[in-house]
Amino acid sequence: MVGETSYDVVVIGGGPVGENAADYAIRGSDRTAAIVEHELLGGECSYWACMPSKALLGPGNALGEARSLGGSRERASASNPEPSGVLEWRDTVTGRLDDSSAHRGGATHDDAGQVRWANGAGIEVIRGHGRLVGEKQVRVGDQLLTAREAVVIATGSTASVPPIPGLREALPWTSRDATNILEIPERVVVLGGGVVACEAATWLLDLGVRGLVMAIRGDRLLPRMEPFAGERVADALRARGADLRFGTTIEAVDRPDATGSGYGRLHGGPAVVRLTGDGAGELTVDEILVAAGRSPATTDVGLDALGLTAEGPLGVDDHLTVPGHPWLYSVGDVNGRNALTHMGKYQARVAGDVIAARAEGRELDDIRYVAGSDHAAVPQVVFTRPEISSVGLTREQAADAGIDVRVAEGEISVAGSYLLGPDYSGYASVVVDATRDVLLGATFVGPQTGELVHSATVAIVGEVPLARLWHAVPSYPTVSEVWLRLLDQLR
Numbered sequence: 001m002v003g004e005t006s007y008d009v010v011v012i013g014g015g016p017v018g019e020n021a022a023d024y025a026i027r028g029s030d031r032t033a034a035i036v037e038h039e040l041l042g043g044e045c046s047y048w049a050c051m052p053s054k055a056l057l058g059p060g061n062a063l064g065e066a067r068s069l070g071g072s073r074e075r076a077s078a079s080n081p082e083p084s085g086v087l088e089w090r091d092t093v094t095g096r097l098d099d100s101s102a103h104r105g106g107a108t109h110d111d112a113g114q115v116r117w118a119n120g121a122g123i124e125v126i127r128g129h130g131r132l133v134g135e136k137q138v139r140v141g142d143q144l145l146t147a148r149e150a151v152v153i154a155t156g157s158t159a160s161v162p163p164i165p166g167l168r169e170a171l172p173w174t175s176r177d178a179t180n181i182l183e184i185p186e187r188v189v190v191l192g193g194g195v196v197a198c199e200a201a202t203w204l205l206d207l208g209v210r211g212l213v214m215a216i217r218g219d220r221l222l223p224r225m226e227p228f229a230g231e232r233v234a235d236a237l238r239a240r241g242a243d244l245r246f247g248t249t250i251e252a253v254d255r256p257d258a259t260g261s262g263y264g265r266l267h268g269g270p271a272v273v274r275l276t277g278d279g280a281g282e283l284t285v286d287e288i289l290v291a292a293g294r295s296p297a298t299t300d301v302g303l304d305a306l307g308l309t310a311e312g313p314l315g316v317d318d319h320l321t322v323p324g325h326p327w328l329y330s331v332g333d334v335n336g337r338n339a340l341t342h343m344g345k346y347q348a349r350v351a352g353d354v355i356a357a358r359a360e361g362r363e364l365d366d367i368r369y370v371a372g373s374d375h376a377a378v379p380q381v382v383f384t385r386p387e388i389s390s391v392g393l394t395r396e397q398a399a400d401a402g403i404d405v406r407v408a409e410g411e412i413s414v415a416g417s418y419l420l421g422p423d424y425s426g427y428a429s430v431v432v433d434a435t436r437d438v439l440l441g442a443t444f445v446g447p448q449t450g451e452l453v454h455s456a457t458v459a460i461v462g463e464v465p466l467a468r469l470w471h472a473v474p475s476y477p478t479v480s481e482v483w484l485r486l487l488d489q490l491r
């Protein structure tokens with residue numbers, strides 16, 4: 001027998017993005033919302049991605065900073081953080097449950113805090129797998145949920161494992177294992193040269209992995225960023241002993257005794273990995289980490305019930321609405337726009353405002369209803385050592401878009417950077433629209449540059465003319481004074 005319940009808004013997927021969409025759609029109104037979640041409320045980001053990865057990277061960064069100044073250096077004698085302390089900190093940040101969690105129904109992490117937040121915001125949490133079964137109708141087990149106003153798809157993405165002979169059979173690690181690492185392999189091959197690969201390589205080295213090989217298909221790390229960003233990370237990883245092989249991929253894998261031992265544990269004995277391309281060769285490793293991108297989670301959401309394709313991203317217009325279905329929204333990783341938590345949450349705020357406006361019969365005649373930053377002002381911080389932050393277009397992307405640009409760039413060498421350490425090394429560049437004289441993009445590499453990027457984001461979104469930006473005075477002595485060096489070049 002099927003029970004039927006109705007809400008104003010039903011969200012499928014309770015990651016950071018789904019949570020925000022539900023919240024903004026009902027905030028300050030008497031509308032009701034339910035989030036359907038088949039795993040943990042808080043999603044990939046809280047337990048398997050952003051939070052554990054940044055927790056794993058924190059101690060190594062803190063140690064690096066302490067070791068860069070006389071006085072603290074003498075007190076921080078080890079070059080690597082203490083592994084068990086790092087894992088404990090990661091477990092604290094993610095609410096990881098110990099292995100005796102069978103009595104909790106096999107849950108891996110505690111999401112009670114997230115559920116309390118949702119209930120406090122007036123959102124009901126429904127545990128189970130959600131599927132669309134018709135217009136405004138979602139089935140969860142034997143329950144039928146009817147949405148009066150909107151259904152929001154916020155199902156996120158899953159790690160892609162390329163169809164390489166023997167790879168899937170070898171049960172390789174994905175980012176879920178690397179972030180929830182419990183057993184530290186001695187020898188690892190990482191497939192990929194993107195953000196996950198670079199950050200994971202950094203914390204694997206921190207934790208004591210000694211034989212780390214990266215198989216990178218292209219000719220540089222972090223290919224969507226300015227080339228100097230990937231070059232500096234490559235230099236740092238090499239200096240710590242990593243073997244970076246560009247123009248290389250895995251051709252075949254043989255792991256005779258692969259076993260599904262759970263997230264973060266070694267998935268069997270050694271594997272023989274054959275590399276092809278410029279760095280061809282054969283390796284024996286204790287684990288393989290696949291960091292080869294992600295696929296939008298659209299395959300089992302019932303999109304076919306609406307005649308929509310269940311492959312690839314669920315695309316949307318700038319109101320985050322699926323074309324032809326004005327009650328259906330798609331936000332976060334699943335829509336294929338930008339696979340970043342903060343951009344997904346931005347989309348969720350816009351979608352929530354759009355749902356509220358449509359429910360109240362208001363026109364969508366304001367920029368708050370348009371997710372314009374998705375196209376031109378996407379910031380990102382990569383928490384490697386050195387840290388990288390970027391926003392907007394690179395020089396190459398601007399050229400591809402046919403925009404005439406001016407570029408200012410140089411070493412970060414100001415009083416604020418020297419005070420972080422006499423050997424401070426960093427680099428920055430800005431890309432400027434030569435016709436409109438406004439910023440299009442910025443990239444910063446170096447310790448503590450993650451906090452610089454928001455200033456560039458504000459300048460891009462605000463379309464601040466350079467002549468006006470000159471009057472935004474950075475404080476002395478901070479790393480932000482690099483802005484003066486860059487703007488000086490453009491006067």
Ligand SMILES: Cc1cc2nc3c(=O)[nH]c(=O)nc-3n(C[C@H](O)[C@H](O)[C@H](O)COP(=O)(O)OP(=O)(O)OC[C@H]3O[C@@H](n4cnc5c(N)ncnc54)[C@H](O)[C@@H]3O)c2cc1C
Nearest residue numbers: 013015017038043044045049050130156332333339340341
């Ligand atoms: C290792 C790693 C590190 C990262 N670090 C960062 C970072 O530092 N900063 C950053 O901005 N981004 C980072 N990201 C990207 C970030 O994790 C994602 O962009 C973000 O999690 C997307 O949020 P989401 O809510 O769209 O999807 P998710 O977080 O994937 O949540 C989707 C939720 O939907 C649930 N679900 C799926 N299908 C169904 C269904 N049919 N029924 C019910 N529930 C369902 C899932 O269980 C999940 O809880 C990282 C990614 C990885 C892999």
Ligand SMILES: NC(=O)c1ccc[n+]([C@@H]2O[C@H](COP(=O)([O-])OP(=O)(O)OC[C@H]3O[C@@H](n4cnc5c(N)ncnc54)[C@H](O)[C@@H]3O)[C@@H](O)[C@H]2O)c1
Nearest residue numbers: 162192193194195196197217249291292293339381382383
């Ligand atoms: N700090 C952050 O903001 C952060 C951290 C981690 C992840 N993320 C986001 O999560 C998403 C996923 O990250 P990712 O690094 O997995 O994806 P990605 O798309 O950034 O990188 C994937 C890499 O794998 C390579 N690759 C794919 N197939 C391959 C093959 N068969 N052989 C060799 N190389 C292959 C690609 O060339 C690419 O370099 C990204 O959108 C990223 O921005 C963000």
